[in-house]
Amino acid sequence: MRISKKSLKNFFESEEYTPMVLKRIYKEFGARTKDKRKKLRQIIKELEDEGFIFRDGRGRYRRLSDNLRIGTIEFTRSGVIAFVFTDDYQEIAVPVEFASTAMHKDRVVVEIVGKWKDLPKGKVIKILERGLKKVVGVFEKRRIYGFVIPDDPKINYDFYVAPEYIKDAKPGQKVIAKILKYPSPGRNPEAEIVKVLGDVEDPSVDLPSVIVKHDLPWPGEFPEEVIAEANAVPVKISKTQYKKRRDFRDQIIVTIDGEDAKDFDDAITVKKLENGNYLLGVHIADVSYYVKEGSKLDEEAYKRGTSVYLIDTVIPMLPFKLSNGVCSLVERQDRLVMSVEMEIDRKGRVVKSWIGEGIIKSKKRLTYTLVNRLFEGDARAKEEIGEEISNMLFDARELMYIIREARRKRGAIIDIKSDEVKVILDDDGTVKDIVPRQRGEAEVLIEEFMIKANETVAEVFEHAGLPFIYRVHEQPDPDVIMQLKNYLAALGIEAKFSQNIHPGMLQKLLEQVGDHPLRSSVERLLVRSMKRAMYSAVNIGHFGLASYAYTHFTSPIRRYPDLVVHRLLKLYIKKGGAFSEDQIEKLSKDLPVTAKHCSRRERVADEAEWDLVDMKKVEYISRYIGKVFDVVVTNVTKFGLFVEIPEKMITGLVHVSTMDDYYYYDEKTNALIGKRKGKVYRLGDQLKAKVVSADKVRMQIDFVLVEEEKEKEEE
Numbered sequence: 001m002r003i004s005k006k007s008l009k010n011f012f013e014s015e016e017y018t019p020m021v022l023k024r025i026y027k028e029f030g031a032r033t034k035d036k037r038k039k040l041r042q043i044i045k046e047l048e049d050e051g052f053i054f055r056d057g058r059g060r061y062r063r064l065s066d067n068l069r070i071g072t073i074e075f076t077r078s079g080v081i082a083f084v085f086t087d088d089y090q091e092i093a094v095p096v097e098f099a100s101t102a103m104h105k106d107r108v109v110v111e112i113v114g115k116w117k118d119l120p121k122g123k124v125i126k127i128l129e130r131g132l133k134k135v136v137g138v139f140e141k142r143r144i145y146g147f148v149i150p151d152d153p154k155i156n157y158d159f160y161v162a163p164e165y166i167k168d169a170k171p172g173q174k175v176i177a178k179i180l181k182y183p184s185p186g187r188n189p190e191a192e193i194v195k196v197l198g199d200v201e202d203p204s205v206d207l208p209s210v211i212v213k214h215d216l217p218w219p220g221e222f223p224e225e226v227i228a229e230a231n232a233v234p235v236k237i238s239k240t241q242y243k244k245r246r247d248f249r250d251q252i253i254v255t256i257d258g259e260d261a262k263d264f265d266d267a268i269t270v271k272k273l274e275n276g277n278y279l280l281g282v283h284i285a286d287v288s289y290y291v292k293e294g295s296k297l298d299e300e301a302y303k304r305g306t307s308v309y310l311i312d313t314v315i316p317m318l319p320f321k322l323s324n325g326v327c328s329l330v331e332r333q334d335r336l337v338m339s340v341e342m343e344i345d346r347k348g349r350v351v352k353s354w355i356g357e358g359i360i361k362s363k364k365r366l367t368y369t370l371v372n373r374l375f376e377g378d379a380r381a382k383e384e385i386g387e388e389i390s391n392m393l394f395d396a397r398e399l400m401y402i403i404r405e406a407r408r409k410r411g412a413i414i415d416i417k418s419d420e421v422k423v424i425l426d427d428d429g430t431v432k433d434i435v436p437r438q439r440g441e442a443e444v445l446i447e448e449f450m451i452k453a454n455e456t457v458a459e460v461f462e463h464a465g466l467p468f469i470y471r472v473h474e475q476p477d478p479d480v481i482m483q484l485k486n487y488l489a490a491l492g493i494e495a496k497f498s499q500n501i502h503p504g505m506l507q508k509l510l511e512q513v514g515d516h517p518l519r520s521s522v523e524r525l526l527v528r529s530m531k532r533a534m535y536s537a538v539n540i541g542h543f544g545l546a547s548y549a550y551t552h553f554t555s556p557i558r559r560y561p562d563l564v565v566h567r568l569l570k571l572y573i574k575k576g577g578a579f580s581e582d583q584i585e586k587l588s589k590d591l592p593v594t595a596k597h598c599s600r601r602e603r604v605a606d607e608a609e610w611d612l613v614d615m616k617k618v619e620y621i622s623r624y625i626g627k628v629f630d631v632v633v634t635n636v637t638k639f640g641l642f643v644e645i646p647e648k649m650i651t652g653l654v655h656v657s658t659m660d661d662y663y664y665y666d667e668k669t670n671a672l673i674g675k676r677k678g679k680v681y682r683l684g685d686q687l688k689a690k691v692v693s694a695d696k697v698r699m700q701i702d703f704v705l706v707e708e709e710k711e712k713e714e715e
Contacts, residue, residue, distance in 0.1 A: 001029045003040050005047070012053055012063045019060035048128075051087050054109050056126055067112040069122065072131065075104045075154040084110050084122055085600075092122040096156065100124040101183040104154040105131025105215075130182055135159060135191060136212040138200060138697050141171040148177045148191055149697075152213050157189050165192035174198060174205045176212050200696055201622075203429040206615045207313060214608040216308060219315050225296045230319040233290050235326055237334055241289075242359065248339065249361040252392045253283060255329050256366045256446055260312070264329040265555045267337070267362050268449050270396040277351065278344045278399045282453035283360050285327045286336040287556040288566040291318065302594070305601025307558035310612050311423050316558070323557050331365040338553075338566050340453045344399065348406025353456050356573060364389055372440035400445040403452055411504025412546040413526075421649050423616045431620040434648045450554045451545065457565065458549035460572065462539055466579055467587035468568060469561050469595050471550045473533040473542040475501055484525050487670060487683060493522075503546045520646065521632060521684030535561050535595035535602075537588075561598045564591075614699055617650045621701055622694035628706050633685040636672055638665035641681055643689055643703055652701030654689060659705065 001007060011017060011028070020028075022041070031037045044061065047053045051070040053063050064070065071086035073094060082099055084092040093116035094102075100123075102108050107129040110122030137150040139161070146166055148159040151174075159177060161169075169175050177191035197205040211218060222230075248269075255264045269281040291297045301317050308315040316323045329335050339358035342350045366385065373381035374390055375397060382390045408414050420437040454471070461468035481501055488495045488509075495509055506526060513519045530544060535552070542550040553569075556562040568587075571579065579587070631643035634651060641654040656663050661674035663681075672681040689703035 003029055003031065003036060003043070005043050008040075008043050008047065009052065012047070012061070017063070019056065019062045021059045022061070025061065054126060054128060064109075068125075069110050069112065070128065071108065071110070073099065073102050073104070073106050073108050073110075073124065075099075075156055077153045079153065079156050081116075083119075084108060084124075091119055093117070093119045094122045094124060098123040100127070101185065102127050103130065103132060103157065103182065103189070104152065107131060127182075130179070132179060132215075134176055134178055134194070134212055136174065136176050136197075136209050139166075139169045139171060139173050139175045139193065139196075141166075146171075147188075148175060148193070151209055151697075157183050159191035160188045161191055161193060167193045167196070169193045169196050172200060174200050174202075174209055176208070201619075203425075203431070203616075203619060206429065206612060206619075207310060210310060210608050210612045210615070211315075213611065214604055216315055216604075216608060217304070219313050220320065222300060222319050223296070226300045227319060229295055229297045230321045233322065233326060237336060237359070241336060245336070245357045245359045246339065248281065248283065248337075248358050249334065251281065251360075252389055253281065253360050253362055254364045254366050254389060254392075255331070255362050256368060256371055256442055259367050259369060262314070263307075263316070263323045263327075263557045264362075264365070265557045266446070266450065267329045267360060268396065268446070270392055270399055272395050273343065276346060278395070278402075280342045280344055280399060280449060280452065282340045282342075282449055282554070283329070283337040283358060284339070284453075284554050284562075284566075285329055285557055286338050286357065286566065287318070287322070287327050287563050288338075288570065289336050290322055290327060291563065293567060297322075301560055301563065302597070305560050305598045306605045308605040308608055310609060311616070312425055317560065318557060327557055329360065329362050331362050334359060334361050338569060340456055340553075342452060342456055344403065344452075346402060348403045350452070350456055355457065355460065355569060357570070368440060368442040368446075371442035371445075375441045396445055396449075397441060400441070400448045403448045404444070407448075407451070407546070408507065410546050411502055411507060413503050413507050413510070413544050421613065421617075423613055425616075431616045434617060434620050434650070436647065436649060451547075451550075454551050454553050455545075455547055455549065457553045457569065458539075458547075458551040461551075461568070462549040464572070464577055466568075466572065467537065467584060467591050468539070469551060469564055469591055469598075470536050470539045471533060471542060471552045471561075472536045472538075472540045473544050473550075474531045474540065475543050476530055483670065486668070487525060488522065503543055521634070525683065532603075534599040536599075537591040537595050559598075560601075561595070564594060611699075615696060617648070618694050618696045618699060618701060620648070621645075621650050621652075621691055622696070624691050625694065626690065626692075628688055628690045631687055631689045631703065633681060633683055633687065636665070636670050636681065636683055638672075641672065643687065650701065652689075652691070652694075652703045654703045654705055 026037055026040065029040060031040050051064065053061050054070060056062050069084065069086050069090065069092060071084040073082050073084045075082040080096050082094040082096065084094055092110055094110060102124045106127050108124045109126040109128060111125050112120045113123045114121040135148060135150050135155065137148040140147045140149060144163045146161040148161060174197040175193045176195040176197065178194045179189060179191050181190040183189045197208055251269050253267045253269045255267045257264060265285050267283045271279045273279055291301060304317045307317045337358045337360050339356060341354045343352040345351050364385065370381055370384065371393060374385055374393060404414060421434050422437050423434055424432045426432055458470060485495050493513060513522050539549055541548045551565055552559055552562045553565045554562065556566055629645045631645055633641050634644045635642035640656040642651055643654055644651045661676050661679065663672040663674050666673055670683060688706045690706050691701065692704050693702040
């Protein structure tokens with residue numbers, strides 16, 4: 001039998017095939033020579049990597065049948081359930097008792113054995129490849145040996161450290177350990193400590209802990225071949241590009257970003273037209289000109305998927321030469337862009353648009369703070385910005401309100417306040433303060449213009465019916481919306497929700513609660529009822545924005561999907577709005593994979609950012625042990641109340657065992673009710689609570705209600 005990929009595939013797919021070891025396959029194919037056996041092994045390895053076959057625990061090669069899947073297993077924080085994501089991004093639930101000795105991020109074979117809720121339920125029958133190579137955690141000493149307790153609760157094992165591998169680690173220190181042996185039945189995994197980060201309470205250990213925990217690259221670190229490609233990128237723009245692109249350099253174009261921004265993706269300009277309409281120009285860094293598809297730069301950008309922003313540290317998707325240099329729309333420098341020009345009428349409708357390659361020279365690098373000062377009437381801000389640019393910005397503000405009102409009228413949710421905080425650090429990484437992020441008119445202006453540009457680009461591909469990457473947002477689950485309705489009813493707020501929920505209903509609800517003292521609680525519950533936005537090759541619309549077609553086009557320096565959208569736009573323009581059959585076939589196959597991958601990378605980045613902020617919140621509140629704060633109940637569970645200090649957005653637990661009565665959880669009203677006294681605690685209740693502990697290892701803050709303390713003392 002001829003040895004080829006096709007013949008091997010046919011061999012494994014044949015009805016006569018029964019699982020067999022490699023030696024038997026050699027015999028079937030007559031592979032008697034060293035070269036033939038090597039070729040056969042290479043093809044088998046390729047088929048394994050593709051997930052077409054796998055090698056079972058007895059060394060036999062088996063093909064994947066209808067009830068077998070290959071994917072990456074991810075455990076939940078609770079430790080009772082895991083989920084396997086297959087290469088085609090099917091999701092399979094795996095109860096922990098069915099996980100064998102698999103660990104978080106392992107590549108596994110699962111057998112479908114039933115149903116779990118609305119997902120298939122699987123059982124791990126083979127671990128193909130271990131996903132974790134290192135672990136970060138706290139070192140604990142036991143006589144002459146020790147253990148590393150992982151920071152990540154998704155890792156369901158402690159790691160044994162033999163005496164010779166402890167090095168200089170001391171109990172209670174945060175360490176990075178290399179995994180030497182993986183778990184087997186009845187045995188813990190084993191590790192060697194390779195780096196001592198420092199004491200758990202030392203602020204300098206937080207950043208490296210998060211980086212290792214989420215398997216992120218170190219800031220500024222790229223493979224040599226990627227750096228070499230970046231260094232070879234020409235700084236000077238060629239004459240050809242000046243000739244072929246639309247020249248916007250004489251227009252009043254500016255960037256508006258945060259004070260600490262280093263990479264500038266987007267620039268804007270607005271002009272009032274004689275017919276009463278507005279001309280909005282959104283110019284986005286043309287990263288696709290510098291990062292060619294299939295290059296080492298491109299492969300690394302795809303692998304990362306997104307830049308990661310860890311308070312005052314950035315792990316960029318692209319090397320700094322591109323992200324902060326030739327791609328960045330820096331002031332008074334010629335830069336290549338992908339441009340969207342939109343003529344917008346007084347009702348916020350795009351009546352005409354142009355999308356294409358351009359070249360700009362930003363007139364000024366503005367900050368949100370400075371522009372907000374201008375809008376507030378600060379004469380010194382106007383002087384610093386200059387009259388010409390200031391006048392353009394006032395026109396832009398007029399347009400922003402027109403666009404925003406149009407979005408409100410179509411039902412978009414626009415009134416939810418941001419729950420983000422700004423963590424202010426000292427030079428050594430110690431928290432100085434935590435403050436809510438303020439959003440002024442300048443931030444809203446950029447947000448509205450970027451939404452409009454993203455919609456305009458997405459609508460081009462939606463109307464053309466061509467393969468594309470959309471940013472989608474599903475409708476909330478009806479059951480969760482019903483919980484929201486019941487909670488509002490308990491507050492005396494009547495909410496009218498139909499079976500077919502529309503974002504406009506939720507926006508009206510926000511307007512209805514207006515200045516209600518529990519508005520922030522309603523907002524929180526509303527956010528919790530929403531699903532997570534993601535990337536998809538199938539357009540299902542964006543629920544929160546009430547947009548029937550939406551994408552991410554405006555940040556290609558820091559998001560890979562935006563870079564893909566730029567390439568698709570260039571192809572669309574080059575082909576006059578029509579792709580070839582081969583292009584459609586290839587894109588239809590590739591884009592769903594890219595969308596799923598980028599959604600997963602975005603999730604990792606978000607979790608890393610949240611982890612570091614949470615660490616800093618624990619560090620900050622640990623200075624205030626014993627202090628009483630005004631708090632609001634943000635969640636009610638059978639084991640207690642989660643409460644938040646609103647001005648710091650720091651959340652902790654009031655455990656039911658510290659309360660003054662036996663409290664039982666009423667699922668229907670989502671409340672804790674005292675059995676003896678009948679006292680009721682609900683979501684949104686405003687209370688006083690004292691901080692009693694802050695544990696940076698467990699990432700847990702504990703409160704007690706001060707009223708409870710007083711009542712206990714009286715008893």
